[in-house]
Amino acid sequence: MANYNKKYQVIVVGAGHAGCEAALAAARMGCETLLLTIGLDTVAQMSCNPSIGGLAKGHIVHEIDALGGEMGKNIDATGIQFRRLNMRKGPAVRASRAQADRMAYSARMKAVVESQFYLDLKQGLVEELLVEKDRIIGVKTREGLDFYGQTVVVTTGTFMRGLIHVGLNNYAGGRAGEPSAEGISASLEKIGLLVGRLKTGTPARLSARTIDFSKLEPQPGDPIIRPFSFMNERIEREQVNCYIAKTNERTHQIIRDNLHKSPLYAGIIEGIGPRYCPSIEDKIMRFPDKTSHQSFVEPEGRYGSEMYPSGLSTSLPADVQLDYFRSMVGFEQVEIMRPGYAIEYDFVEPMQLKSSLETRAVKGLFHAGQINGTSGYEEAAGQGLLAGINAARYCQDKEPLVLRRDQGYLGVMIDDLVTQPTSDPYRMFTSRSEYRLLLREDNADVRLTPVGREIGLVNDERWERFQRKQENVRQLEQYLQERMITSADKSAVAEFDLEDLKSGLTLESLLRRPNIEISSMAAYYPEIALYTDAEQEQVEIAVKYEGYIKRQNEQVAKFKQQEEITIPEDIDYAMIPSISTEVREKLSKIRPLNLGQASRIQGVTPAAITVIHIYLHKKKYEKKAG
C-alpha cells in the first residue's frame, strides 16, 4: 500500500452536491483540499429529479449562495426552466425552482471544481477511514493509495452498502450502473458510530420521442427569470416546457395486481423510505380513494430524449413499469430508457454529530448529506458547505460556524438533525422554521452574506455589490418616509383613491395599505424606478410586513437569550441534582451547545432546563470564588 506523499488539510469523500460544496469551501478558505469520487464522470450528479429548488429548498439555495457557495450559480448557468412558486401566499413562502440540464449541471460543477486553486479532484473509492486514537488521519482507497489529511468530510450519498432493487431482483450498487462503497460503514461502526438503513427510490426515465405531448398539459416557465444567485441580475434564456400527465384506474389496477412483485410489499426492503416521497405503489395502497395521481413530466436536458416522470418512483419489475406507464394517456407508445428502482443505503444517526457536523466520536471527521439521514440535493449541498467551512476552520484552529435557527434554514436543519431522532429521510419544509416570516429568499443576503464575508467565502465583488444594495435599500426607505403625497400629485391621487386625502400621508404609509404595490407606485414616482426590483421588493416587504416582522423579532430575541447561555463541552451531567435519569442520559449523549438547544431535545422538560441553568450559574460563581 503506497502513501500519497502530499499531505492534505481537508479530504472530501464523494463529489456529489454535498462533497462539491464542502471541497470548494475548504479550498476557497485556503486549505489544501482533496476531493475523492468513485467516478469522475458523475460529479454533482442529479441522481433523481432534474430540478433544483422548490419550497424551503429554494430558500436553502439562496442561503448557500449568500454564504459564498456554488449551487445558486450552477443552476443559474444550467437551468432550462425557471418558476417562482407561491407568488400569492406571502413573501416568506415564495420559492424559486428550476429544471436543470442534468449533464450541463454536472459538467459545469466539475469545471468549477477543476479550476479551483488548492483543490485536487481525483478518482478513487474509499474503503476505510484511517483513525489514530480518537483522531482522523486519512483514508485508504481501493486503488491502493492512502491519503493523509487533518480532516475528512464524508459525503457518501446512497453509496454506503447501496443495494438496488428492481422487482424482486437486487444487487449492490451506489446508483444504477455504479458500484457501491462497501468498506466505509464498517470503519464507522468500528469507531463506535451507530449506522442505520434508509431507502429511497427513483422513477423510470422515458423516451420523449415516444410520448404524445399533444395529450398532456404543458407547463411553461415564468416569462421573467429570477436568478438564484445574488451575483446574477438577470437571465435571458429560452426555456423548455414540463408536462402534466395523470395515472388512471387502469394504471392503479395494474399496480395492485403486481404488488406481490414489489420488494417493499414482499418485505425484502428493510430501510425506511421518505414519507413525502412514497413510491407509486405506496400511494395507491395508502390512498385507495384517489382515482388519479398527477405527474410532472420533466425534461432531463435541453438536448437528449430522457424525461423524468415525477411522483412515479417505484421498485416494481421493469415489465410492470412499462405496463402501467402505457396505461396512461399520452404514454400509450412510451419506451422506458432506464427502469426505476429503489435503493437501500447506510446512514449514520446524526444525533452523534456536533452542531459543526463533526462526529463526536472522532476528531476531524465530518459528515454531510445523505449519510446524515437527509434527502435532497439542496439539503446535502447546505450541509456540505457548512462541513467544508468547519473542516477548514478546524484546520485553522478557529471556532466552528454554527448558524442559529433564526439565521437560516441551514441553521434549522442542522439543529433538527443533531437534536431530533431520524425516523425517515429528512427533508426541509418551511413549516419546520419557527421564524418563517424572517427566513425569506429575498433577504438571504442580508442574513448570511456578512457571515460569509467574516469566514472568508465572500469575495470583494460580492461584498461590494451587497453593500451597494444595502445602501440603496436604505435610501429608498428614506425617500418613501420623507416624500409626502400632495394634491399636486394629481394622477397618483386619482389612481390610489386619495381624493379624501388629508395632509400628512407619506409614500410609506400609502405602501402600507393592502393592495397597493410598490411597482404600481413607481409609475407615478419615477424616483422609485431608479432602484432594482430586488431593492424595491426588500423595501416593500419591510414596510408591508413591519408588524409581523417585529413580532417575529421579539420571538427571536426571547429565543436568543437561552441560545446565548452556552453549556461547557466538559459538563458532567451526573453532577447536576434533581434531573431525571432519562434526561441525564439524553443530555450526556447529545451534549447540546447551549440551553436553547438542550430545551429542544425531546423529553427535556422546562424544569430540567431551569435546574441546569442554576447549576451553570453555580459553577460560574465557584470558578470566580475559587
Next chain:
Amino acid sequence: MNLKDTIIAPATATGAGGISIIRISGHDSLPALFRYFRPVSKIDKFISHQLYYGHIVDQNEHLIDEVMAVYMASPRTYTRQDVVEIHCHGSVQIIKSILRLFENIGVRLAAPGEFTYRAFINGRIDLSQAEAVAQLVSAKSESSHRLALSQLDGALSKTIFEFTQQIKQMVVFFEAWIDFPEEDIPEEDISSYLSAVTEIYQRIHAISSSFSLGRILKEGVSIVLAGQPNVGKSSLMNALLGEDRAIVTDVPGTTRDLIEEGLVIHGLPVRLIDTAGLRISEDLVEAEGIRRAEVKLKSADLVLLLLDSTKDIDNQDQWIIDRCADLNYMVVWTKADISGRSSCPEIFSDNLQFCISSKSGLGIDALADAIANHFIQDPAASGDSVVISERRHFEALNRAATSLNNFIQLISSGGSLELLSFELREALYSLGQISGETTTEDLLTDIFSGFCIGK
C-alpha cells in the same frame, strides 16, 4: 426562564385581608409605575425605599384604587433588580384590574417561583441555598404540572383538546398549501375557515369570561353595603354574619369610614364592606369620605343598595341610587318588621329586590341565596360547561383568542396564507400551554397521512 422581562405578581395571598401587595421586578418597573401611579403630593423623583401615597388610574385616567407605592432601586432589593411594590385594597376586582393594566404595557405575569429565581440568579441568595432553589423550582413546576393535569381532567381538557384538534386540522391544510404547491391537494378555500374560526373564537371568549367565576370561588368577592346612615347597614351585616360572627374579627379599613367583615355564604367567600359615609354633603371633610366610599362602590363585585321600607325615597336615596346605576346591585328594603311590608315596591323592575328584617331574620336567607346565586351561576348557560380559575389558563386563552381574532381580521383584509397560518400556529401554541404542545412533527405527520404527497 427569561430574566430581562419585567414581571408582576401579587406578593400576598389574594383575598386574604384588607391590603394586598403587588410586586413588579425588572428594568421597566419604575416607568411602568409612572404610567399608572398618580402621587397625591407633587414629587419630582421617587426616593428609593420610600412609601408614596397616591392613586392607580387606568389608561383613561379613571381611578382604580388608592394605594401606597414604593420604588426600590437595584441592587438593594429582593431580586437585585429594580422593584416596585403597590399596596392596594385586597379586592379581587382591584388586583385583577391592576395586573391587567400592567400586562397591557408588556409587563409579564411572573411564573411560579420566578422572583426567587431572579433573586438567586442575581446573587441575592447565597450558594448554599441554590440547590434548594433548584429542587424547589423543579418540584414546583412538576407539582403545578400535576395540578394542571388534575384540573385538566374533565370538561376543560376535553374542550381545549377539541379546539386544538380543530385548529391543528386547519393548520395542516394551510401548511400543506404553503409547502406543497405542486401537489395534488384540495383547492385553497380560505374563506370556508372563517366561520369555524369565528366559532372557536367565541367559545374561547366565553370560557375565558368564566375566569371571574373560577376566581370568585377561589378568592372570594367583595360586597359593599350602600345606603343612608341608620338605614340598617350594620344590622344587616350582623344578620348576615349570624353564627359566623364568632369566628370573624373586625378588620379596620384603610379609612375610618369603612368597616370590613369576612364571611362565607353558601361556600362563597365574601368580604362585606360597610360604607358609613355615603350621602350628599357640603362638608369638606365628609366629602373626602364620600369620595373614598365611591371608590369602594366601583371596585365592589356587588353592591347591596339599602332603602328604608318605612319611608319614601328621598333625595339622599336618589343620589345613592344614581351612584349605583352602572354597577351590579341588588335592592334591599330594610325594617320590614316595622313597615309590615312583605313585598317590595315596584320601583326597580330590572333589579332583584328583597324585603328584610335584620331583627326578625325575615328575608335574610332569601337574600343570602340570591347573593350566592348571583355569583355562582350555572356555567352551562354559556354553552361550554367549563370554568377556569387559573390565571395562566386565562392568559393562554386570551392570547389564543387574540390570534384567532387577528386571523378573522386578516381574512377580511385579504391577508396572505403565510400570515393566516402564522396566527393559527400562534393560537395553537397558546392553547398548547394548557393542553400540551403541538410539534411541527405532529403537523407533518398529519399532512403526510392526510394528503397524498410525493414526487
